Each structure stands twice: as C-alpha cells, then as structure tokens.
Amino acid sequence: MVIIKVYKPSDKHPSASKVPKSKYSFVPAQRTIQPRLRFYQPTKNLLTKTQHKEREEHGKAKREAFKKDVEELNNELKCRCAALATKYRLKEHYFLDMFFQGGIQTVRAQKKINKYNAWKFVKSHDLRNSGITNLNTVQIAQKYGNEYRELHRPENRTAMHELVKRYKRISRQVAYQKIQRPTAKAHAQIFAKSASNLGEMFNTFKHHTDMFTAPKWYFSNPKIELYLKVIVHSWDTDRVGYRLEAFAITGCSPEKMLEKADEKSKILKHQIQDKVKELLSNKLSGKTINTIPWDNFSSQITLLHSIIPRNWPGEFQNPSRLSSKVAPLQDLLAGLEDGSIGFKQLDPDELEEWTVKHEEEMRKKREGKKNGANKASGKKGKKSSASKGPAKRGKVPIERIMGTAKSVDHSLSSSSESSSSSESDSDSKNNELNAKRSNTKKAGDRKKDKMLKRKALEGGGNSDATVNKKLNAPGQKEWPKPKKILKKVVSHSPHASSEPLFLPDQSPGLDPSPLPSQNETPQANPNTHATNPNRQRNISDGEWDAKAEA
Structure with a gap:
C-alpha cells in the first residue's frame, strides 16, 4: 500500500525553499490569443473612359426602356378603365380606386349604422327646424322614446329603412355645411380675421395743371408708412407723391420723366x-x-x-x-x-x-x-525653320571683341589717325555682342574670369592679349582701357622736320623721357619742334581727328 501525501499551498514543503507568498495569483493562459483578423474591402479597379461611357449608355438605355414600358402600362390601364366605365356606367376614377386602393370602402371605412342613434339624429334635426332648440339628446330620448319603439316593430321595417336613408342624407349635408362654415357668425369671424391682417394704402393726386392740390396719402395702418421707410432706402412719402403726380401729368410716360440718356x-x-x-x-x-x-x-x-x-x-x-x-x-x-x-x-x-x-x-x-485658330486662342504659333534666323553657334572671334595682340599694337600705333566716332561705334558693338551672349554664360566661366582678373591685377604671367581675351568674354564687363592722354597740338609750319612724331617702340601719347619730379621744372624736349604760339589753338579731339583724316 502506497501512501501519497498531498501538500496544501499553505503548508510548507520540506524540500522547498522558503519563498515569500505572492500577493497575486496568476493563472496560466489556456490558449494563445490570436490578433483579430480585419477584413477590408478590396480596392476596386478603376474603369477607363470607354468603360464609363459604356456603362452610362447602358444605364440610359435601360431607363428609357423602363420609362417607355411604364407609359404603355398606364395608357393600357386608362383604356381599360374607360371601357369598364362605359360598360357599367360608372366613372373611370372608380375603377382606378378599386385597382390601387381596393375600392372606396377601404378609403372611407363605413361602420354599421346604429338605428337608435340614427333616429335621435333625425329627430333632433326635425325639432331644430321646427324651432325647438332647448332639448338635448337625453331629453329627446325621454320625451319621444315611444316613437322609436313603434318604428322598431317588424311591421314598420320599411319606415325604419327610410329613416336610415334620411339619416345618411342629412349627415352628408351636415358634413358639407361644416366644411363651408355657412353660419353668419362663422362667416363674419373668418372675414374679420382676414380683413384685420390687410392694410390699405391710397395716394390721390391730380393729372392736369389746371389747379394746385398737394398729393394726399391714406394708410389704414400707420405702421405701414414706418415699414416702408425701413424696407425702401430713403423713402419719403411726400417726395413719392409729387413724383407720381408729375408722372401722371406727363401722360404716364416713363421716357419723359427720365433725365439721363x-x-x-x-x-x-x-x-x-x-x-x-x-x-x-x-x-x-x-x-x-x-x-x-x-x-x-x-x-x-x-x-x-x-x-x-x-x-x-x-x-x-x-x-x-x-x-x-x-x-x-x-x-x-x-x-x-x-x-x-x-x-x-x-x-x-x-x-x-x-x-x-x-x-x-x-x-x-x-x-x-479654322484659319484664325491661333489668334482666337491667344497662343503664339511655333516659328518654322524658314522664319527663324541663322543659328549662332560657337564663340565670337576674338578679333571682333578686342583684336589679337598684333591688332592691339597696331591700333595703339595708329590711334592718332582713328576717330572718336569709330571708337564709340566699336564699343557699342562690343557691348551688344556681350549682352547677346550673357544668357549663355556659365557659373564656372565667371569664376575663371574672376581668377584671371585677380592675377592680372597682381601681375600674373598672362599676356595682354590673353587677359583681354579672357576678361572681355561675353557676359562679363569689358576690361577698362588705359586712360587717354590729351594729344599734343603740333604746328603746321613749313620748317617742320620729316621725323615721325613717335618712335616705333613708343606708345601714343607717352613721352620716352622720364617725367620730371614735383620739384623740377619741365624742360623742352629737343626732339620736338617748336610751335608758333600765335598759331597754336585748342583743338578738340573731334576736330583733330577730322584734320588728321584730311
């Protein structure tokens, strides 16, 4: 026999270590909780324009066919109701009510007529017509109850049947009278209520010039005039009255009353x-x-x-x-x-x-x-190859911008013979060429030009022609030329020597002798010829150039 000892949770197990009892007890999960699945509506495939158009046409055709069939059904039903009305001598509307509403009996529910109530109704109507109006229904039943008991006998069934017919006829008349409100008091009350909400407004004025009478206004309710001033901007009763009077005098012609064309x-x-x-x-x-x-x-x-x-x-x-x-x-x-x-x-x-x-x-x-489509749309048409000018590709030759080194030296040696007008023309042409090619200048070229300028100012090893070529590239400011020195005035005496004014290695306008210092007094150059002071005169550059060309 085997004895198994079961330890309670509160008992201490001999081999278990002493662990403090937890405040909470956790139950192991019975199963793994799966996340809830979400079913989303699948995305619809977008239809093309052709498919949309086909669906619209199909729906339109279906609606038209349905409408046509319903119209045919209505026409057939009307024809059938007209035939039945002719056959049974009834109105067409009666058969329509029978078809749609089950007949007039379902529209107006008719209960079984109580003969005793019918007798009281007819008796009260007869008494009211005879002038007796001080009796109610209870008093009528007590005083004239024997008449009903006589009619209720089997031999008087015909009289009772006539009484019921009379009751139906009188009840219909009373119902119609209630709708029309025929009594004098009700009519007076209804009219008074309607008339109390109405307002009258009169204006009397003359339509001729024989006598003078001011227009007169009458308002049944004085508040009407106050309300007119609220709803109409700058309403003036007297002004409106005189305007209407003038309108009537002129023959009720709006054209004669207007001032502006x-x-x-x-x-x-x-x-x-x-x-x-x-x-x-x-x-x-x-x-x-x-x-x-x-x-x-x-x-x-x-x-x-x-x-x-x-x-x-x-x-x-x-x-x-x-x-x-x-x-x-x-x-x-x-x-x-x-x-x-x-x-x-x-x-x-x-x-x-x-x-x-x-x-x-x-x-x-x-x-x-069709011919003027471009003008009507306001869009410029594209130019054809024939209308376009010749494409300008490649760089402009350097001779057109500044000239080569030889041309520079040659221009320096012959500047005394060129005119100021030709220089201005060449400058303007250079500026125009630079402006035309300014849009095609790149950022990298601008950086190179800045570096070349800096090197030229610092005394770099580039030649004048190269510097001029780089610095005067399109899109950049032209490199400044050396300052002009006033040309010396040379006399035209017959004793002048045939030596050239400048040596070949000299620049125009520059003296090869060293310049005197500030303390020294300038001395006459022996190479130059003396001029007659009497014939010397100030000649402007333009006059001198014209004289040189001559």
Whole structure:
C-alpha cells in the first residue's frame, strides 16, 4: 500500500525553499490569443473612359426602356378603365380606386349604422327646424322614446329603412355645411380675421395743371408708412407723391420723366425686348416665350418654324448689345409697334433658298475660325525653320571683341589717325555682342574670369592679349582701357622736320623721357619742334581727328 501525501499551498514543503507568498495569483493562459483578423474591402479597379461611357449608355438605355414600358402600362390601364366605365356606367376614377386602393370602402371605412342613434339624429334635426332648440339628446330620448319603439316593430321595417336613408342624407349635408362654415357668425369671424391682417394704402393726386392740390396719402395702418421707410432706402412719402403726380401729368410716360440718356436707353431696350417677345409669340400661334434665342435664332426658330426677322435694322441681336443712342432705339420701337418691323413666315420654297444661304454662311464662318485658330486662342504659333534666323553657334572671334595682340599694337600705333566716332561705334558693338551672349554664360566661366582678373591685377604671367581675351568674354564687363592722354597740338609750319612724331617702340601719347619730379621744372624736349604760339589753338579731339583724316 502506497501512501501519497498531498501538500496544501499553505503548508510548507520540506524540500522547498522558503519563498515569500505572492500577493497575486496568476493563472496560466489556456490558449494563445490570436490578433483579430480585419477584413477590408478590396480596392476596386478603376474603369477607363470607354468603360464609363459604356456603362452610362447602358444605364440610359435601360431607363428609357423602363420609362417607355411604364407609359404603355398606364395608357393600357386608362383604356381599360374607360371601357369598364362605359360598360357599367360608372366613372373611370372608380375603377382606378378599386385597382390601387381596393375600392372606396377601404378609403372611407363605413361602420354599421346604429338605428337608435340614427333616429335621435333625425329627430333632433326635425325639432331644430321646427324651432325647438332647448332639448338635448337625453331629453329627446325621454320625451319621444315611444316613437322609436313603434318604428322598431317588424311591421314598420320599411319606415325604419327610410329613416336610415334620411339619416345618411342629412349627415352628408351636415358634413358639407361644416366644411363651408355657412353660419353668419362663422362667416363674419373668418372675414374679420382676414380683413384685420390687410392694410390699405391710397395716394390721390391730380393729372392736369389746371389747379394746385398737394398729393394726399391714406394708410389704414400707420405702421405701414414706418415699414416702408425701413424696407425702401430713403423713402419719403411726400417726395413719392409729387413724383407720381408729375408722372401722371406727363401722360404716364416713363421716357419723359427720365433725365439721363443712359436711363432712357435702358427703358427703351426693355420695351423693345418685350415687344419682340409679343410679336414672336403671335407668329408661333400664341405660344408663351420666356427667352428669345438671339444668338441661335436661325437654328432654333427659323429652321423649325420658318420664321425670320423682317426689316430689322442691322444684325438681329439682343437689344442690350445695341447702341445706347436714344433716337435709333425710338425708331426701332416705333417700327415694332406700327408693324413695319417684325417677323415673316417663309414659304417652303423661300425656306429652301434661305437654308442654302445659311449653310454657305456657316461654312465660311467655320473656315474663318479654322484659319484664325491661333489668334482666337491667344497662343503664339511655333516659328518654322524658314522664319527663324541663322543659328549662332560657337564663340565670337576674338578679333571682333578686342583684336589679337598684333591688332592691339597696331591700333595703339595708329590711334592718332582713328576717330572718336569709330571708337564709340566699336564699343557699342562690343557691348551688344556681350549682352547677346550673357544668357549663355556659365557659373564656372565667371569664376575663371574672376581668377584671371585677380592675377592680372597682381601681375600674373598672362599676356595682354590673353587677359583681354579672357576678361572681355561675353557676359562679363569689358576690361577698362588705359586712360587717354590729351594729344599734343603740333604746328603746321613749313620748317617742320620729316621725323615721325613717335618712335616705333613708343606708345601714343607717352613721352620716352622720364617725367620730371614735383620739384623740377619741365624742360623742352629737343626732339620736338617748336610751335608758333600765335598759331597754336585748342583743338578738340573731334576736330583733330577730322584734320588728321584730311
């Protein structure tokens, strides 16, 4: 026999270590908790334009077919109801009620008539007509109850049946009278309630100049005048009265009351538009016209109804687009009123001729629009290769900008012979070339130019021609030229020697001898020839250049 000892949680196990009892007891999880699955609506594949169009056309066709079938069903039902009404001598509406609502009995539920209540109703009606009105239903039952007991006998069934018919007839009359409210008191109360909410406003004034009487106003409710001042800006009762009096004296003509031509033209245009609507409505057999298709009159009116404008001055267009001159508008309105201007009904032959002309005009308009599409759209058309100028590629030759080193030396040696006008022209040309190529200059080239400038200022090893070539590249400021020194005035004496003014290795305007210091006095150069002071004069650069060219 084996004995197994079971230790309680509170007992101490002999081999277990002493562990403090936990405050909380944790239960192991029975199963692993899985996250909840979320089912999202799958993304729909977007339809193409063709598929959208097919669906729209399919839905439209389905709606049209459904509408057509329902109309056929309604027409068939109406025809069937008309046939039944003729057969049974009833109204068509009766069969419609029977079909949709189960008959008039389901619309108005008719309960079983209580004969005792019917007798009391008829008896009270007879007593009221005879002048007895001081009895209620209980008193009528107590006093005239024997009459009902006599009618209730089997031999008096016919009389009771007539009583029920009379009850139905009188009850219908009473119901109708309740709706109409026929009593004098009810009628007076209803009218008084309606009249109390009405207000009257009168204005009396004269329409001639024989006597003088000020306009008179009458308000049934004085608050009406106060309300008019609220809803109408700057309302003045006296001013309005005198204005109406003047309007009546002038013959009730709005044109005579207006002062500005713009206001007169607006009223005339409104009157012209109303008159055109009236004339066109008469031509269309009295059909009401809300708006006139001024721009599409040919396609919407002429082609459908064979009506064209007759003797209309100029183009048939909306009066709002006409000139604001009063005289032409008055002539147009007068022509519309006397019938000289209006509309004309075309014959089939005339309509055919008009249609041919109209199609020709529309074709010309379409061709004109097609030719002037670029102008109408406001977009500039692309230039063709023939209209474009020759493409400028490559760098401009350095001779065009500054010239080579040889050309520089040559220009320096012959500057006394060139004119200031030619220099200004060359400078302007250089500036124009630099400006044209400024947009193509890159950032890297600008950095190189800055470095070349710095080296040139510091005395770098670049030659003058190279520096000038680099510094005067397009997009950069031209390198400054050396300052001009005033040219010396040379006399034209016959004893002048034939030696050149400058040596070949000298620059123009520079003396090869060293410049005197500030303390020394300048001495005359023996190489130069003396000039006659009497013939010496100040000559400007332009005069000297012209003389040199001569």
